[in-house]
Amino acid sequence: MKVLVAVKRVIDYNVKVRVKADQSDVDLANVKMALNPFCEIAVEEAVRLKEQGVATEVVVVSVGSKACQEQLRTALALGADRALQVEAADGPDSLSVARILAKVAEEEKPDLILLGKQAIDSDNNQTGQMLAALLDRPQATFASEVKVEGGELLVTREVDGGLQTLKLTLPAVVTTDLRLNEPRYASLPNIMKAKKKPLDVKTAEELGVIVASQVKLLKVEPPADRKAGIRVSSIEELVDKLRNEAKVIA
Ligand code: AMP
Helix, strand or coil: CEEEEECCEEECCCCCCCECCCCCCECCCCCCEEECHHHHHHHHHHHHHHHCCCCCEEEEEEEECHHHHHHHHHHHHHCCCEEEEEECCCCCCHHHHHHHHHHHHHHHCCCEEEEECCCCCCCCCCHHHHHHHHHCCCEEEEEEEEEEECCEEEEEEEECCEEEEEEEECCEEEEECHHHCCCCCCCHHHHHHHCCCCEEEEECCCCCCCCCCCCCCCCCCCCCCCCCCCCCCCHHHHHHHHHHCCCCCC
16 A cells, blocks of 8 residues: 655744734744644654555655755655655645645555645645545545555544544545654654655646646734733632623623
8 A cells, every 4th residue: 555645844833933024924034944743643644554564655745845855854764765845836825735746646646645634834724625626535634543444444533522433445535633643753863764765856847737826825914912911819809800801701
């Protein structure tokens, strides 16, 4: 079974995001970038499937500028076998990414495609769903458990009322949730080995996709500054403020 994992380069989740002075976007200058955490979970799951003898090959793909090769190398250090960077100007919209991934899937013919449930920079939560639709493949989103049984895929999803288990025929598209697994740290020998693993580069045009964004970012605003808290001297004063100032209790 071949597994394709889509990974995105995003701002590291520990970084406090700054907005550009003209509010045109988030400021990426000199900011630490990382593998999107949900993509890291997707890579980990693919590598575990390989370790269980279920998957035979794990291919990682990222759409973006040359800089995203850094995150592809991280995925290779975590255990992926080879990588593909699809060169495209940074910030392609989800539909363009999904179209590119669909072309990659047509060429690679994976049995399973894993994506993160969302990228923590854009919070779109839509690329996996678009990809499944473009490929006309079954999809399971927000997976918290993935098992391959008799050529079919059993996916557990966390829904409001509890846990839902779906059975999918392969090939399928699955997006990963936080509790699916806890990704390993890449060891130094594996980081060294990853430098020698194959990393191909293709352009979107070579795949026959014209990246034309149908979504335009108009403005980014930082959240309002939080007001400083106040200290109350008694429970009565607290209840009074909650009732008469904040109006959160009757
Ligand atoms: P989104 O729909 O943007 O929230 O992203 C969901 C998932 O789609 C991510 O976790 C990745 O697995 C995949 N994805 C989004 N953008 C890219 C990209 N530029 N390159 C590769 N995969 C991507």
